[in-house]
Amino acid sequence: MTLSLDFAPLAAWWLLAIVCLPVAALVVWALVSRTRGAALRAGAATALALAIANPVINEEERAPLSTVVPLVVDRSQSQKLDGRPETTDRALDMLKDRLARFPQFELREVDAGVTEGAGAGAETRLFEALSAAIRDVPPSRLGGAIMITDGQVHDVPSGDETGLPAGAPLHVLATGRPDEFDRKIGFAQAPRFAITGKPVAMTYRITDTNVDESGAARVQIFLNGELVATETAIPGVETPLELELDRAGTNIVELAVDGLDGELTLSNNRAVAELQGIRENLRVLLVSGEPHSGERTWRNLLKSDASVDLVHFTILRPPEKQDGTPINQLSLIAFPTRELFVEKIEDFDLIIFDRYQYRNVLPSLYYDYIAEYVRGGGALLVAAGPEYAGETSIANTPLVSALPATPTGVVTARGYFPRISEEGRRHPVTRDLEGGTSEPPNWGRWFRAIDVDTPDGIVAMQGPDEQPLLVLNRFGEGRVGMILSDHGWLWARGFEGGGPHVGLYRRMAHWLMKEPELEEEALTASTDGQTLSIRRQTMADEAAPAIIRSPSGEEMEVALENNGNGIFSAQVEVGEVGLYEISQGEFSTLAHAGPVDAPEFSSMISTLDVLRPVAEASGGSIRRLLDDSGSLDVPGILPVRATASAAGGNWIGLRATEETELLGVSRYSLFSGFLGLALLLLVLAGTWVREGR
Structure with a gap:
C-alpha cells in the first residue's frame, strides 16, 4: 500500500491565484506591520485557500510483477548425439522444479533449432529464439536467461552485444563431455556443372578434431549410389579427386571415410556434392536406304535438336548398279564404311538404320561389328520398311543376333491406328503419349506394317491385329529399338490430324542412350x-x-x-x-x-568457447552439466539483487524485478465534509473572538 498527497482544486488554478494573491499580500503586510490579529487572519486565509485547493490523499494498492526468465532449449540436430537428449531433458526438469520454488519467477520455455522451410535445421539459432520469446517483455522485468545447449550456436551476437538488456545475466548449461573427439569429411572444391563422360576435378579434406594422432584413412567414393573408387587420404591434407559422370541431369557424388573408434558421431563421416551433368552434343549416325517419304522426317527431327551432331548417309548408288557413267562425272561420295563402322563406330551414341537393306554396301563382317558395338553398350534403332521382310533384309546378316524380332516375310498393307499396348502404358517411352489414351487413339492412321515372329523385349505399341509395332529390347550392355513400319512420316505431315511423332522419336532415342528419366525400373x-x-x-x-x-x-x-x-x-x-x-x-x-554444406555439421563437438564471451559480458556464467565422472550436476537457482553477483560455484542467480502492478486507488479529501467545515468555523470564530476584544 502506498500513500501520496495530491490536489483536486474546486476552481481553476488561475482563478484561485487571482483570489488568493491579494489576500496573501494583505496577510503578509499585516504580519510585517505587526497588526493585531494578523496570525488569525493568516490562518483563516490559509484554511480557505486549502479548502478551495482541496488536498486529497491517494491510497494505491499494488502487487509485485513476476520476473520473466526465458529458458532456451537447444533441439538442433547436433543435440541428438551421444546421450545429449537425455541430459537435456533431465536438466530441464530439474531447472523447472527449482524455478517453481520461487513464485516471483515466470518461466518461458523455448525450444530452438526446430525450424520450418528450406534449409530447416541447417543452423542453430538460439539468440533468434530468445529474442522472439522476450519481444513483449519490458527490460526491467527480465531477470536473466538460461540456455541448455551443446555450445554450437550460429547466431551469436558480435562484439560487446549480448542480445539481452543491460543487467540481465545469461547462464549457459552445456551438454556433452570435454573429452569428445570427431572425424569429418567434406568437399573443398566441387563444381556445380560438369560434362558427362569427361573427367571432373574435385578436392576434399578429412578433418580430425581433438585427435592427437591419426594415420591415413580409407575413403570410398560413390556416384549415384554406386561405389566407383576406394582410396586413402591423410587427415588435414586437401586431396584431389577425379571422376566421370555417367549421365546427364542431377548426379550425387558421395564420400564416406572410415570412422574412429569412439568418435562422437558417424553422421559427418559422409559428404555429398550435387553436380548437374551436361551431355555434350550427341553423335548420331543415320543411314538411309533408298530415298523415301519418311527419310526427311528423321533428318528434320535430328537436325532441329542443337545438341545432336548428325552424320547422314543415303545409299543412292549401290555397288551392283552399273550404267557406264564415268566416276569423275558422279557428284556422289563413296560410303566411308571402314571409317564409320570400324575405326570410329565407338564415337557414335546412336546408329539409326532407316529402311536399310543388305546390298553389299557393307561387308558381312561389319554387321558383326555393329552387333558387338551394341553388346558393349551402344544404341541401335531400326526403322523397318518392306525391305525388312524380303531377301535383302538386315535380318539375314550377322546383325540378327542384336535384333529383337525377325520378319515372317509378310507385309500388311491396310489402314490401322497405332495403339499403345498394356506394357506400353507403363513404359516411359510411350506412357502418356498425347492422344493415345482414347479409343480409337486421337491421331492419324498408318497403312503398312511388317509382321514378325514373337519378339524379345517389350512390345510398347501394336499395329493391325495386335501385331508388334514398336519393340524395345536390351542386348548385352546396349539397347535396340525397332519400329516395324515406315509410315511414321504421315504423322509429321499432319495426315488425319497427325500424331506425336516428335515426342515418340525423341523418347526412343533418349531411352536407347540410357537417360535415367526413361528407365523402366x-x-x-x-x-x-x-x-x-x-x-x-x-x-x-x-x-x-x-x-x-x-x-x-x-x-x-x-x-x-x-x-x-x-x-x-x-x-x-x-x-x-x-x-x-x-x-x-x-x-x-x-x-x-537442406544445404549440402550445412553449418550444423561443420562442427558437432560440444564447446564452451563460442558462448563464453557473451555469457561473461552479461554478468552470467557458463558451465557443463556433466562432471568429470559423467554425473549430472545442475546448479541451484537464487534470486539476487541488481548489484549482486549473478553466479557462484554451484548456483546461478536471477535478478528479481522491483516492478509492481497497480490494482486500485482510493482517494480521501482532507477538507471535505464536516472536517473542512469545522476547521473553517474554528478559524473564523477565533478571528471574531479576537476582534471582539
Missing part, C-alpha cells in the same frame, strides 16, 4: 524444404514399401501410393538435415535435405 527421390518426395516407376502392377534411412541412421518404412501407369509415389515430412538413403528391393537412391 527406377527409384528417384527429391526434397523440397522438409518434404521428401519418392517416385518409383516400374513395369510391375505393384511396388513394395520403400525404406528411408535418415542421416542419423534411423529407418522408417513408407508405403507407396499407386498413381497408375506404373508410377508409385510417396511424400514424407523429414526433420533432419543431411543425406537420406531410400531403398526399395534392389533399387536405392539418395536425396539431400
Whole structure:
C-alpha cells in the first residue's frame, strides 16, 4: 500500500491565484506591520485557500510483477548425439522444479533449432529464439536467461552485444563431455556443372578434431549410389579427386571415410556434392536406304535438336548398279564404311538404320561389328520398311543376333491406328503419349506394317491385329529399338490430324542412350524444404514399401501410393538435415535435405568457447552439466539483487524485478465534509473572538 498527497482544486488554478494573491499580500503586510490579529487572519486565509485547493490523499494498492526468465532449449540436430537428449531433458526438469520454488519467477520455455522451410535445421539459432520469446517483455522485468545447449550456436551476437538488456545475466548449461573427439569429411572444391563422360576435378579434406594422432584413412567414393573408387587420404591434407559422370541431369557424388573408434558421431563421416551433368552434343549416325517419304522426317527431327551432331548417309548408288557413267562425272561420295563402322563406330551414341537393306554396301563382317558395338553398350534403332521382310533384309546378316524380332516375310498393307499396348502404358517411352489414351487413339492412321515372329523385349505399341509395332529390347550392355513400319512420316505431315511423332522419336532415342528419366525400373527421390518426395516407376502392377534411412541412421518404412501407369509415389515430412538413403528391393537412391554444406555439421563437438564471451559480458556464467565422472550436476537457482553477483560455484542467480502492478486507488479529501467545515468555523470564530476584544 502506498500513500501520496495530491490536489483536486474546486476552481481553476488561475482563478484561485487571482483570489488568493491579494489576500496573501494583505496577510503578509499585516504580519510585517505587526497588526493585531494578523496570525488569525493568516490562518483563516490559509484554511480557505486549502479548502478551495482541496488536498486529497491517494491510497494505491499494488502487487509485485513476476520476473520473466526465458529458458532456451537447444533441439538442433547436433543435440541428438551421444546421450545429449537425455541430459537435456533431465536438466530441464530439474531447472523447472527449482524455478517453481520461487513464485516471483515466470518461466518461458523455448525450444530452438526446430525450424520450418528450406534449409530447416541447417543452423542453430538460439539468440533468434530468445529474442522472439522476450519481444513483449519490458527490460526491467527480465531477470536473466538460461540456455541448455551443446555450445554450437550460429547466431551469436558480435562484439560487446549480448542480445539481452543491460543487467540481465545469461547462464549457459552445456551438454556433452570435454573429452569428445570427431572425424569429418567434406568437399573443398566441387563444381556445380560438369560434362558427362569427361573427367571432373574435385578436392576434399578429412578433418580430425581433438585427435592427437591419426594415420591415413580409407575413403570410398560413390556416384549415384554406386561405389566407383576406394582410396586413402591423410587427415588435414586437401586431396584431389577425379571422376566421370555417367549421365546427364542431377548426379550425387558421395564420400564416406572410415570412422574412429569412439568418435562422437558417424553422421559427418559422409559428404555429398550435387553436380548437374551436361551431355555434350550427341553423335548420331543415320543411314538411309533408298530415298523415301519418311527419310526427311528423321533428318528434320535430328537436325532441329542443337545438341545432336548428325552424320547422314543415303545409299543412292549401290555397288551392283552399273550404267557406264564415268566416276569423275558422279557428284556422289563413296560410303566411308571402314571409317564409320570400324575405326570410329565407338564415337557414335546412336546408329539409326532407316529402311536399310543388305546390298553389299557393307561387308558381312561389319554387321558383326555393329552387333558387338551394341553388346558393349551402344544404341541401335531400326526403322523397318518392306525391305525388312524380303531377301535383302538386315535380318539375314550377322546383325540378327542384336535384333529383337525377325520378319515372317509378310507385309500388311491396310489402314490401322497405332495403339499403345498394356506394357506400353507403363513404359516411359510411350506412357502418356498425347492422344493415345482414347479409343480409337486421337491421331492419324498408318497403312503398312511388317509382321514378325514373337519378339524379345517389350512390345510398347501394336499395329493391325495386335501385331508388334514398336519393340524395345536390351542386348548385352546396349539397347535396340525397332519400329516395324515406315509410315511414321504421315504423322509429321499432319495426315488425319497427325500424331506425336516428335515426342515418340525423341523418347526412343533418349531411352536407347540410357537417360535415367526413361528407365523402366527406377527409384528417384527429391526434397523440397522438409518434404521428401519418392517416385518409383516400374513395369510391375505393384511396388513394395520403400525404406528411408535418415542421416542419423534411423529407418522408417513408407508405403507407396499407386498413381497408375506404373508410377508409385510417396511424400514424407523429414526433420533432419543431411543425406537420406531410400531403398526399395534392389533399387536405392539418395536425396539431400537442406544445404549440402550445412553449418550444423561443420562442427558437432560440444564447446564452451563460442558462448563464453557473451555469457561473461552479461554478468552470467557458463558451465557443463556433466562432471568429470559423467554425473549430472545442475546448479541451484537464487534470486539476487541488481548489484549482486549473478553466479557462484554451484548456483546461478536471477535478478528479481522491483516492478509492481497497480490494482486500485482510493482517494480521501482532507477538507471535505464536516472536517473542512469545522476547521473553517474554528478559524473564523477565533478571528471574531479576537476582534471582539
